[in-house]
Amino acid sequence: xxxxxxxxxxxxxxTALRIAIIVTVLASWEALAASGLLxxxxxxxxxxxxxxxxxxxxxxxxxxxxDLLGINTAITIPAIYWHLYVTFYEIAxxxxxxxxxxxxxxxxxxxxRLLRRAYEPMLYYLGPCPKxxxxxxxxxxxxxxxxxxxxxxxxxxFFPVALNVAGGMxxxxxxxxxxxQSFRANTWQMVTKIYLPAMRHPIINGVRIGLGVCLIGTLLxxxxxxxxxxxxxxxxxYNLFNMPLMYALLIxxxxxxxxxxxxxxxxxxxxxxxxx
Amino acid sequence: MAAATVLSAASRPxxxxxxxxxxxxxxxxxxxxxxxxxxxxxxxxxxxxxEFVGVxxxxxxxxxxxxxxIGGLLDGYDGTVKVAGxxxxxxxxAIGMIxxxxxxxxxxxxxxxxxxxxxxxxxxxxxxxxxxxxFVSLVGLDGFERRYPAELSGGMRQRVSMARxxxxxxxxxxxxxxxxxxxxxxxxxxxxxxxxIQQELKQTTLIITHNITEAVQLSDRIxxxxxxxxxxxxxxxxxxxxxxxxxxxxxxxxxxxVAQIWSDLREEASRGLRADEAAKLQHGGQx
Amino acid sequence: xxxxxxxxxxxxxxxxxxxxxxxxxxxxxxxxxxGLINRFIVPLPSDIVLAFPRVVIEEHVLSRFVLTAAExxxxxxxxxxxxxxxxxxLYQFRLLREATETWxxxxxxxxxxxxxxLYMVIFGRNATTIxxxxxxxxxxxxxxxxxxxxxxxRRVLINVGRSFNLTPSQQFWKILFPAxxxxxxVGMRLGLIFALINIVGVEFLINCGGLxxxxxxLAERYDLAGTYAAISFVILISICVFFLTERLERWLxxxx
Numbered sequence: 001x002x003x004x005x006x007x008x009x010x011x012x013x014x015t016a017l018r019i020a021i022i023v024t025v026l027a028s029w030e031a032l033a034a035s036g037l038l039x040x041x042x043x044x045x046x047x048x049x050x051x052x053x054x055x056x057x058x059x060x061x062x063x064x065x066x067d068l069l070g071i072n073t074a075i076t077i078p079a080i081y082w083h084l085y086v087t088f089y090e091i092a093x094x095x096x097x098x099x100x101x102x103x104x105x106x107x108x109x110x111x112x113r114l115l116r117r118a119y120e121p122m123l124y125y126l127g128p129c130p131k132x133x134x135x136x137x138x139x140x141x142x143x144x145x146x147x148x149x150x151x152x153x154x155x156x157x158f159f160p161v162a163l164n165v166a167g168g169m170x171x172x173x174x175x176x177x178x179x180x181q182s183f184r185a186n187t188w189q190m191v192t193k194i195y196l197p198a199m200r201h202p203i204i205n206g207v208r209i210g211l212g213v214c215l216i217g218t219l220l221x222x223x224x225x226x227x228x229x230x231x232x233x234x235x236x237x238y239n240l241f242n243m244p245l246m247y248a249l250l251i252x253x254x255x256x257x258x259x260x261x262x263x264x265x266x267x268x269x270x271x272x273x274x275x276x
Numbered sequence: 277m278a279a280a281t282v283l284s285a286a287s288r289p290x291x292x293x294x295x296x297x298x299x300x301x302x303x304x305x306x307x308x309x310x311x312x313x314x315x316x317x318x319x320x321x322x323x324x325x326x327e328f329v330g331v332x333x334x335x336x337x338x339x340x341x342x343x344x345x346i347g348g349l350l351d352g353y354d355g356t357v358k359v360a361g362x363x364x365x366x367x368x369x370a371i372g373m374i375x376x377x378x379x380x381x382x383x384x385x386x387x388x389x390x391x392x393x394x395x396x397x398x399x400x401x402x403x404x405x406x407x408x409x410x411f412v413s414l415v416g417l418d419g420f421e422r423r424y425p426a427e428l429s430g431g432m433r434q435r436v437s438m439a440r441x442x443x444x445x446x447x448x449x450x451x452x453x454x455x456x457x458x459x460x461x462x463x464x465x466x467x468x469x470x471x472x473i474q475q476e477l478k479q480t481t482l483i484i485t486h487n488i489t490e491a492v493q494l495s496d497r498i499x500x501x502x503x504x505x506x507x508x509x510x511x512x513x514x515x516x517x518x519x520x521x522x523x524x525x526x527x528x529x530x531x532x533x534v535a536q537i538w539s540d541l542r543e544e545a546s547r548g549l550r551a552d553e554a555a556k557l558q559h560g561g562q563x
Numbered sequence: 564x565x566x567x568x569x570x571x572x573x574x575x576x577x578x579x580x581x582x583x584x585x586x587x588x589x590x591x592x593x594x595x596x597x598g599l600i601n602r603f604i605v606p607l608p609s610d611i612v613l614a615f616p617r618v619v620i621e622e623h624v625l626s627r628f629v630l631t632a633a634e635x636x637x638x639x640x641x642x643x644x645x646x647x648x649x650x651x652x653l654y655q656f657r658l659l660r661e662a663t664e665t666w667x668x669x670x671x672x673x674x675x676x677x678x679x680x681l682y683m684v685i686f687g688r689n690a691t692t693i694x695x696x697x698x699x700x701x702x703x704x705x706x707x708x709x710x711x712x713x714x715x716x717r718r719v720l721i722n723v724g725r726s727f728n729l730t731p732s733q734q735f736w737k738i739l740f741p742a743x744x745x746x747x748x749v750g751m752r753l754g755l756i757f758a759l760i761n762i763v764g765v766e767f768l769i770n771c772g773g774l775x776x777x778x779x780x781l782a783e784r785y786d787l788a789g790t791y792a793a794i795s796f797v798i799l800i801s802i803c804v805f806f807l808t809e810r811l812e813r814w815l816x817x818x819x
Binding site for chain 3: 013014017018021038042114116117118119121122125126128129130132133134135136137139140141212215216219220223224231234235237238241243246247250253254257258261
């Protein structure tokens with residue numbers, strides 16, 4: 001059935017169905033929570049979750065000493081923001097190290113047939129291995145602090161970036177390389193002005209997947225052994241059996257994760273007009 | 277009728293030493309699974325400053341090999357290539373190459389594409405864009421500076437590639453079937469453009485092609501190559517008046533040149549066909 | 564044989580890769596013995612190799628492997644049943660598909676494994692949590708691939724069915740489903756891999772189960788050589804599973 005164009009958006013069938021699904025899910029949840037069928041609080045009422053989310057984001061409960069640019073005060077902020085900062089810092093650093101390493105490895109593999117045939121199978125078969133099992137080794141090497149989490153993130157995102165870049169190098173139109181050679185570009189110029197721009201799509205794709213696995217690796221490491229970061233907060237909520245808080249934290253986590261993924265996806269698509 | 281000189285295998289004239297591009301006795305062999313293949317055999321030629329020379333031959337005669345050798349992208353051959361007396365040992369600054377395939381950078385605008393060689397050479401930003409603009413205008417793409425190659429037609433993209441190579445102001449322009457991907461009409465019009473530019477810049481040019489009309493339209497001299505192993509079969513001086521335009525293709529003299537070259541090529545092409553079929557039989561039907 | 568000919572030989576890259584790995588291991592052995600690398604952070608490779616038989620026998624690697632495999636197997640069954648059913652459902656009901664396809668895709672890309680503390684609360688610290696985690700991680704890719712396979716059936720095949728006046732049920736079982744099977748298998752493999760990764764990971768994290776737990780235990784006992792050996796063992800198994808499923812998929816897929 002098609003509605004006349006003047007019909008308001010929410011009556012379009014797809015949107016109506018989506019709203020219906022969401023409403024049904026939320027309603028059944030609330031019913032389950034109120035019924036007391038499950039062990040108490042495993043399914044807390046939506047109101048409780050909402051309250052937890054609200055206080056998580058707005059109630060200042062962590063004192064912070066600021067010592068910056070001559071400003072010297074003590075303020076209190078909701079703890080979540082500090083932990084988000086820690087997690088964000090770990091992920092960012094892990095991404096920088098892992099993606100740069102993956103870029104270099106991918107270019108090296110892609111530019112030499114010999115290197116590719118010798119080492120790419122290793123990357124390909126190591127890729128699907130769960131990297132979290134390396135965590136004990138990371139702790140031994142980098143300690144219990146953010147270092148081991150950054151290392152986890154870095155080795156997680158190294159593989160998809162390296163594999164995508166190596167594949168991207170293979171796909172580069174050979175004539176573009178010959179153009180660079182005919183103008184006598186040196187190696188650095190070849191890499192920055194020809195290889196990298198020609199591979200922008202595989203690179204962005206690799207970074208997108210890399211961000212996904214870096215996020216997972218870093219957060220899982222935080223849940224295992226840490227005293228800061230969002231993963232740590234989730235484990236804390238588990239240990240205190242504070243279910244509404246745990247759900248609130250998971251909501252924040254997933255919103256950020258899905259948002260970051262969508263953002264990178266948009267960045268990749270911005271390019272469409274240049275695409276051949 | 278034009279003066280034609282047949283170059284037999286017995287006489288290998290030394291290339292005229294006063295040419296700005298001197299190719300001397302180039303032989304290139306390749307190792308393939310079927311054995312050693314000689315792509316180019318003892319080819320010598322010389323191009324004088326400002327001259328437009330066409331090299332024409334059947335498919336598989338080693339034209340592209342010759343192109344890559346002169347351009348410095350291929351090594352491991354016998355013989356020498358000299359540009360203004362300087363030995364060519366890799367891509368030479370005095371030689372500009374225009375490739376057969378689409379070669380514009382899709383991620384750069386037209387202006388940035390044309391400015392590329394200047395960027396590589398380290399020319400300052402303002403000067404490099406000024407010079408690039410000049411060459412964009414020269415190929416007739418005024419107003420398209422900010423567009424991306426994806427927004428242009430095939431013919432326009434080839435013009436961008438041309439402007440890019442010209443922007444490096446090479447002493448010698450080397451073109452390998454630059455219009456191969458275009459339709460006949462666009463070819464003729466672009467040919468006009470090339471002639472116009474060549475006249476204006478007095479650009480020394482060597483064009484490699486399998487298209488006879490194109491070769492006769494553009495060249496002062498045509499060298500006909502044999503089928504593999506590629507040797508120079510015949511040198512024909514094209515005595516059509518300059519400046520030329522695409523209307524020349526309908527003239528009588530033009531037709532006679534084309535016929536002459538066509539009979540040479542046909543001989544070589546059928547020789548090539550027979551050689552190919554013999555090779556297939558020899559290798560059990562699998563190429 | 565000249566040096567250049569050797570580098571071009573077919574076996575050379577494989578030998579180079581493997582050889583450089585061995586060379587790196589030997590170099591590490593040397594550096595540790597000499598004292599340049601702290602042997603309390605990186606155990607001697609020779610110790611790791613020696614730890615292998617010890618770990619296999621004392622830690623009952625075989626029964627642990629069976630446990631992990633059983634968890635993976637259960638998760639795969641669930642993933643296949645619900646994933647394929649979900650894909651079929653989305654294919655049959657166009658409106659549902661339009662409404663939820665992007666949600667399923669977002670789920671497939673989201674870090675679902677982070678839900679594991681939640682599952683621990685609901686199911687306890689046991690194998691059920693692990694299987695549930697494997698299922699959650701693997702079901703979305705299977706659903707998407709099933710949908711892709713069904714929706715991508717060539718028009719002409721559907722028309723053949725129509726020309727024989729097949730009932731909708733026959734059309735589905737005799738044409739659509741078989742045509743979609745190759746893509747469904749790709750999805751099942753993806754689902755299995757996602758499930759396995761999550762299962763081993765969660766075993767490690769909650770210290771319960773088979774191989775993942777082994778690594779955790781050995782690490783907590785500060786058995787360095789044993790930990791490294793166990794990790795290497797899991798890597799080996801993961802490579803084998805990946806490799807075998809790849810071969811299986813290629814064998815099952817008819818030549819296109």
